[in-house]
Amino acid sequence: MAMALARRSKNLYSCGVLRYSLSLTSFSRGFASAGSDENDVVVIGGGPGGYVAAIKAAQLGLKTTCIEKRGTLGGTCLNVGCIPSKALLHSSHMYHEAKHSFARHGVKFPSVEVDLPAMMGQKDKAVANLTRGIEGLFKKNKVNYVKGYGKFISPSEVSVDTVEGGNAVVKGKNIIIATGSDVKSLPGITIDEKRIVSSTGALALSEIPKKLVVVGAGYIGLEMGSVWARLGSEVTVVEFAPDIVPSMDGEIRKQFQRALEKQKMKFMLKTKVAGVDTSGDLVKLTLEPAAGGEQSTLEADVVLVSAGRSPFTAGLGLDKIGVETDKIGRILVNEKFSTNVSGVYAIGDVIPGPMLAHKAEEDGVACVEMIAGKAAHVDYDMVPGVVYTHPEVASVGKTEEQVKALGVEYCVGKFPLLANSRAKAIDDAEGLVKILAEKETDKILGVHIFGPNAGELIHEAVLALHYGASSEDIARTCHAHPTMSEALKEAAMATYDKPIHI
Structure with a gap:
């Protein structure tokens, strides 16, 4: 058995499992007033990165305050x-x-x-229960919670306009910016959250639109398009790029698009929106080829703008204290999440790296552990990504295109779910598992899963990559039968040798 489980020399931090308390029913508007006492850690933002950072800091014995403008914890996510x-x-x-x-x-x-x-x-009940659960975790861990909009007045002071209409100053030895991201707008398109909506509006439509146009073929656009297509909308996805989800492995992407097309979603690739007319009963989009050319029109009851997200740093007063950002507004940090201003840190969507809730959580834990003097590390190459359509798509590590670009000799192993007994038994067998491994060492470089429950199956691969496992390590690990996880085992067998069931 190939033993490629040598631990990394870097100290990996413990992720921990956060469990939401769903039984809590009533909470105060804030747990404590923001007095003049100095905190060890102040977190601006109560989303996945911010609230996790605040809880972890408190667990490490640091006096902690979290400031959240929304009035409910959990952020956009x-x-x-x-x-x-x-x-x-x-x-x-x-x-x-x-x-x-x-x-x-x-x-x-x-x-x-x-x-x-x-x-x-x-949907609303699930959200309400979970937000109250996080407030319960704050109480349990003695995190001070201030509801309001925070902005820097110095590198160690944050002025908060509270939701009650007052103002308070929160002081901290270390301040973490965790304000997340906001919807990226497109020129000439005004989002009114009624007929032209962002993902926020798409989650709260009062009726099923007959025709829905999704502008942008990324994770969010495809997921929301999938929701309304299932409920009866005629969905057309308009994408400027030549492919959907450009970051996805090319082979997986093609099969994924075919599956969505079978579900009657239509795609207009290499197409841009040149204009929008909302004067009539329907929204009229003027389209043209991305490379230029003859224009066409497309009508819709609702248009979902899903062209990505931008770091949210507006009104924080970063310029006042001199925090450096890049040309697209992301805050520049070093390997310890520290900005150029001493005592000011940033995590999650406001810094480079994948804009994913679980990445922000990892940032938050690592950041406060380093503030507390511990060793920590986040490897963004090992952050899994999931598209929650059906079938799902999940991946971790390198795509085949990335491996080729690196000039690494590699092997590929694939296994179709059509040959998986569990998938066939439940009549849900569309998809495949694909593994990329270095040819000389058999070390796994990337894993891509297209199929039902892919978002759950991917984590065996995430763990394998973290420990530097080979495809043979997975192949020789006993998997329960019948399970869909056997498809991962068979793909691993196909990578270093031959599968059994095809």
């Missing part, structure tokens, strides 16, 4: 992003399965219909 979108993705998938798949399993209904208010209610 929990309030208007990851959590509500996954709630709607699951609800819409259940409806789609009931309408199109249940009969094949011998489960029949006279009719199936969508109760959109109930669906939205379930």
Whole structure:
């Protein structure tokens, strides 16, 4: 058995598992007033990076205050992003399965219909429970929580305009900027969250649009387009680039797009929006080829603008204290998340790296551990990415295109879910697992999974990459039968030798 499990010389930090308390029912508007006492750590922003950093700092014995302008914790992810979108993705998938798949399993209904208010209610309930759960964790760990908009008045002082209408000054020896990101706007398109919506508006539509146009074929646009397509919308995705999800492995991307097209989503690639007219009953988009050419029009009831996100640093007073940013507004930090201003740090979406909630959490833990004098490290090459459509797409490490660009000799192993017994048994066998490994050493370089539950299956691969495992290590690890995880084992067998079941 190949033993490629030598631990890294770097000290990896313990991620920890945060469990939300879902039984808490009532909370105060704030846990303590923001007095003049100096904190060891002040966190500006209560999203995944900020609240995790605050809890970890408190667990390390540091006096900690977290400032959040929204009035509820969890940031974009929990309030208007990851959590509500996954709630709607699951609800819409259940409806789609009931309408199109249940009969094949011998489960029949006279009719199936969508109760959109109930669906939205379930989503809102999940969000409310989780935000209250984080407040409970703050209380448990003695994190001071200040609700309001914070801005620097010095490198060690933050002025907070509170949600109650007052003002307070919060002092800290170390201040962490964790303000996340905001929707990236497009020239000539005004988002009103009614007919032209961001992801926030797309999560709260009051009725199912007959025609939905999604501008942008990234993770968020495809997920939200998938929700409304399942519920009956005619969905067209307009993308400036020649491919959907440009960061995705090319082979996986092609199969993914074909799967979405089978679900009746339409794609207009290499196309840009030249103009928008909202004067009529329908929104009229003027389109033209990305390289220039003849214009065309496309009408929609609702247009979702999903062209990415930008770091949110507006109004923080960064210029007042001299914090350096790059040309697109990201805060520049060193390997310890420290800015050029002593005592000021930044994590999550406001700094370079993938704009993902779990990346922000890792940043937060590592940052406060280093503030506390411990060793910590985050490797952005080992941050998994997931698209929560159905089938899902999940990946970690290098794509085949990236490996080729590096000039590394490599082997590829693939296994189709059509040959996986669990996938066939449940009649959900679209997809494959693909593994890339260095030819000489068999060290795994990247893993890409397209199929049901890919977002859960990927973490075996994440752990393997962290420990420098070979494909043979996974192949010779016993996997329970019948499970979809066996497809990963078989793909690993195909990488270093030969699979059994194809």
